[in-house]
Amino acid sequence: TQLLEQSPQFLSIQEGENLTVYCNSSSVFSSLQWYRQEPGEGPVLLVTVVTGGEVKKLKRLTFQFGDARKDSSLHITAAQPGDTGLYLCAGQYNFNKFYFGSGTKLNVKP
Amino acid sequence: KAGVTQTPRYLIKTRGQQVTLSCSPISGHRSVSWYQQTPGQGLQFLFEYFSETQRNKGNFPGRFSGRQFSNSRSEMNVSTLELGDSALYLCASSPGQGVSYGYTFGSGTRLTVV
Numbered sequence: 001t002q003l004l005e006q007s008p009q010f011l012s013i014q015e016g017e018n019l020t021v022y023c024n025s026s027s028v029f030s031s032l033q034w035y036r037q038e039p040g041e042g043p044v045l046l047v048t049v050v051t052g053g054e055v056k057k058l059k060r061l062t063f064q065f066g067d068a069r070k071d072s073s074l075h076i077t078a079a080q081p082g083d084t085g086l087y088l089c090a091g092q093y094n095f096n097k098f099y100f101g102s103g104t105k106l107n108v109k110p
Numbered sequence: 111k112a113g114v115t116q117t118p119r120y121l122i123k124t125r126g127q128q129v130t131l132s133c134s135p136i137s138g139h140r141s142v143s144w145y146q147q148t149p150g151q152g153l154q155f156l157f158e159y160f161s162e163t164q165r166n167k168g169n170f171p172g173r174f175s176g177r178q179f180s181n182s183r184s185e186m187n188v189s190t191l192e193l194g195d196s197a198l199y200l201c202a203s204s205p206g207q208g209v210s211y212g213y214t215f216g217s218g219t220r221l222t223v224v
Contacts, residue, residue, distance in 0.1 A: 035213075040217070041218070042215030043200075045213060045214070088152075088153065090153075098155060099155070100152055100155075101152070102152040103152060
């Protein structure tokens with residue numbers, strides 16, 4: 001059983017479409033991070049959220065942390081082929097335990 | 111600023127052998143963590159080192175071990191390799207202990223056990 005559930009597992013969309021990826025847990029995070037990983041490379045940190053209800057924007061990407069700090073979402077506006085990759089959420093519990101979700105594999109077709 | 115360097119990038123080993131993987135963190139980063147990534151299990155935490163001491167350990171058998179040197183470089187060793195050890199091994203560095211600082215990952219070492 002995954003401590004962090006990500007959905008959907010796979011997503012294939014056309015360039016220009018919007019999408020949302022979800023990360024859920026039954027436990028409270030002390031912080032949560034989103035990473036993107038491209039084939040053959042390590043994950044790259046996109047954002048860290050700490051405060052419940054926090055919203056952060058990174059160009060066309062919007063990250064939201066749930067009020068109760070148990071869930072998070074990543075919304076991409078007008079997706080581009082360069083957004084293709086594996087999106088991973090990672091939650092920190094009790095300030096010293098850290099778990100990755102299984103990831104959402106996104107494919108944006110030109 | 112140089113990134114996190116992992117060597118080698120690819121490795122093929124036979125069952126029963128042992129292997130040592132190396133990681134050089136970003137200059138000034140004192141924390142190094144190791145992860146195993148497989149298609150079935152995703153990213154699984156192996157261990158974290160800070161100032162040459164293991165601070166956290168995941169649920170892996172004792173065949174998996176590591177160490178950190180005074181210059182923060184880290185090595186990971188797997189003894190008596192099994193087929194199931196085939197995976198991408200990722201090293202991540204951060205300025206301080208704990209992930210809240212944000213990880214910078216290396217490109218990984220792809221280990222294949224035959």
